[in-house]
Amino acid sequence: MDIILDFLTNISWWGWILIVLAGVAIRDIFFQKAHTISHNYPIVGHLRYWLESIGPEMRQYFVANNREELPFNRIERGWIYASAKKENNYEGFGTDRDIYAHQHIFVNNAMMPYKIADNHPNKIDKTFLPCAKVMGEFNKRKRPYRPASVINVSAMSFGSLSAKAVESLNKGVKIACAYHNTGEGGLSPYHSHGGDVVFHFGTGYFGVRADDGGFSMEKMVKLVNDNPFIKAIEVKLSQGAKPGKGGVLPAAKITKEIAKIRGVEVGKDVLSPPNHKAFSNVPEMVDFIEKIAEATGLPVGIKAAIGKLEQWEELADIMKKTGKGPDFITVDGGEGGTGAAPPSFADHVSLPWVYGFSDLYCLFKDKGLSERIVFIGSGKLGFPAKAAMAFAMGADCINVAREAMMSIGCIQSQVCHTNRCPSGVATQSKWLQNGIDPTLKSERLAQYFKTFRKEFIEITHAAGYEHPCQFKMSDIEINVDDHNLSKELSRTYMYNKTPVPFTSMQTLKDCSYLGGVY
Numbered sequence: 001m002d003i004i005l006d007f008l009t010n011i012s013w014w015g016w017i018l019i020v021l022a023g024v025a026i027r028d029i030f031f032q033k034a035h036t037i038s039h040n041y042p043i044v045g046h047l048r049y050w051l052e053s054i055g056p057e058m059r060q061y062f063v064a065n066n067r068e069e070l071p072f073n074r075i076e077r078g079w080i081y082a083s084a085k086k087e088n089n090y091e092g093f094g095t096d097r098d099i100y101a102h103q104h105i106f107v108n109n110a111m112m113p114y115k116i117a118d119n120h121p122n123k124i125d126k127t128f129l130p131c132a133k134v135m136g137e138f139n140k141r142k143r144p145y146r147p148a149s150v151i152n153v154s155a156m157s158f159g160s161l162s163a164k165a166v167e168s169l170n171k172g173v174k175i176a177c178a179y180h181n182t183g184e185g186g187l188s189p190y191h192s193h194g195g196d197v198v199f200h201f202g203t204g205y206f207g208v209r210a211d212d213g214g215f216s217m218e219k220m221v222k223l224v225n226d227n228p229f230i231k232a233i234e235v236k237l238s239q240g241a242k243p244g245k246g247g248v249l250p251a252a253k254i255t256k257e258i259a260k261i262r263g264v265e266v267g268k269d270v271l272s273p274p275n276h277k278a279f280s281n282v283p284e285m286v287d288f289i290e291k292i293a294e295a296t297g298l299p300v301g302i303k304a305a306i307g308k309l310e311q312w313e314e315l316a317d318i319m320k321k322t323g324k325g326p327d328f329i330t331v332d333g334g335e336g337g338t339g340a341a342p343p344s345f346a347d348h349v350s351l352p353w354v355y356g357f358s359d360l361y362c363l364f365k366d367k368g369l370s371e372r373i374v375f376i377g378s379g380k381l382g383f384p385a386k387a388a389m390a391f392a393m394g395a396d397c398i399n400v401a402r403e404a405m406m407s408i409g410c411i412q413s414q415v416c417h418t419n420r421c422p423s424g425v426a427t428q429s430k431w432l433q434n435g436i437d438p439t440l441k442s443e444r445l446a447q448y449f450k451t452f453r454k455e456f457i458e459i460t461h462a463a464g465y466e467h468p469c470q471f472k473m474s475d476i477e478i479n480v481d482d483h484n485l486s487k488e489l490s491r492t493y494m495y496n497k498t499p500v501p502f503t504s505m506q507t508l509k510d511c512s513y514l515g516g517v518y
């Protein structure tokens with residue numbers, strides 16, 4: 001024994017390194033079967049896997065230029081971070097974008113901007129920008145709702161996001177007078193810090209789930225009665241990142257608390273099926289919407305990504321014939337985010353926002369229905385100029401998911417599906433989310449929303465208008481290609497939006513249905 005110990009203690013440090021490397025080489029060649037590269041190139045083969053694993057960070061920090069990353073490039077992320085922290089979000093020396101590039105958008109400015117009077121609501125509050133339409137007004141719901149902010153937090157569930165992140169978002173929307181969409185995972189205590197809430201559910205019916213896994217109207221009514229801050233209900237048909245796929249919450253993210261809120265088992269992937277149990281065709285869906293609206297008194301809308309139009313056409317015909325149907329429609333673009341989705345879906349299924357929205361809006365407009373629906377857009381629209389384009393096309397509000405995540409600290413590491421989110425935003429790890437201070441982060445979300453609204457109002461004024469609902473298709477131009485140079489939206493997408501009835505910002509402020517706590 002002493003001889004062995006003596007021998008081992010006499011091995012030098014480089015001797016130990018050689019022994020470890022020899023061990024790794026033996027394992028690579030004889031024992032592991034999973035990696036051909038390590039077998040064929042023992043030891044050095046590991047370098048490849050390591051470099052590959054740190055590649056995204058290397059590219060993000062050192063290699064990618066300011067405008068080339070996706071989903072959000074460095075300039076976009078920087079603008080959100082600076083806006084959220086109320087830091088200087090200007091750029092010096094002029095734009096660094098290629099403004100002749102395909103799809104670049106331009107807002108046609110007026111010769112003289114809109115002038116606000118001394119007693120104008122925006123003179124008092126430069127960020128006051130409510131929705132110009134009221135949800136549920138046409139259908140005479142008992143509790144109509146006018147969102148007090150044109151930018152709001154899009155569907156993201158507790159489960160997909162951490163408790164601290166959900167709490168920060170809810171406290172943030174309260175400060176910014178916006179609403180918070182719950183996402184599919186049900187209403188959690190973290191959604192209940194005083195902000196307006198849009199309760200969202202999908203095919204899993206989490207939070208309003210009957211024992212057989214279907215929808216429970218009894219639970220829906222109780223939920224709405226117990227939580228008066230729920231202002232509207234959104235039925236999810238699909239989302240841009242994975243339409244027709246249903247949902248997945250990986251087992252790694254299912255804690256006891258999440259399992260209890262959703263009514264599912266701990267430690268097993270939670271799958272929402274692709275189809276609803278509560279309805280199986282368009283007329284049944286309209287009945288379902290009407291029953292929920294009748295039982296709760298709230299406006300009820302649907303969220304979907306757009307592809308084929310036949311069933312939408314059927315919906316529009318029913319709405320025209322019966323005077324019933326959704327109070328709002330949220331159109332999600334194919335570029336939309338998700339907690340987890342197969343790339344084949346995220347990359348290819350459903351149309352990008354501009355194509356999907358223009359198809360859908362035209363369809364409803366042609367049937368004379370666009371005035372009675374509140375159109376909400378989502379899909380990387382959380383930037384004032386993008387929002388101006390969306391409003392010119394017919395959107396009345398926008399929802400933001402990833403932009404909201406970034407405002408509370410997300411660094412776009414794109415690992416939401418692994419439970420290892422380094423910023424603590426999209427993980428259930430207690431350690432990782434402990435870095436989030438909800439008081440500070442809620443201020444950040446609120447500040448991002450306020451900065452967004454302030455800049456959006458300024459762009460609106462530059463175009464000669466008081467409210468962005470007045471944007472017309474001809475106010476925005478988009479580079480199409482070299483031959484046509486740039487074309488107005490109306491000529492590119494071949495329609496004009498229905499003018500939104502708007503009298504003044506003061507009327508919106510005086511509206512008894514106005515949400516938030518103004």
Ligand SMILES: Cc1cc2nc3c(=O)[nH]c(=O)nc-3n(C[C@H](O)[C@H](O)[C@H](O)COP(=O)(O)O)c2cc1C
Pocket residue numbers: 154155156157160161182183184185236238239240303332333335336337338339378379380381382399400401402403416426
């Ligand atoms: C982490 C995460 C979770 C999401 N969860 C849901 C969900 O539960 N239901 C849903 O309809 N959409 C969900 N979405 C999609 C967003 O609500 C939104 O439609 C999409 O990301 C586009 O908005 P964005 O470009 O501002 O992120 C989720 C997105 C993210 C990033």
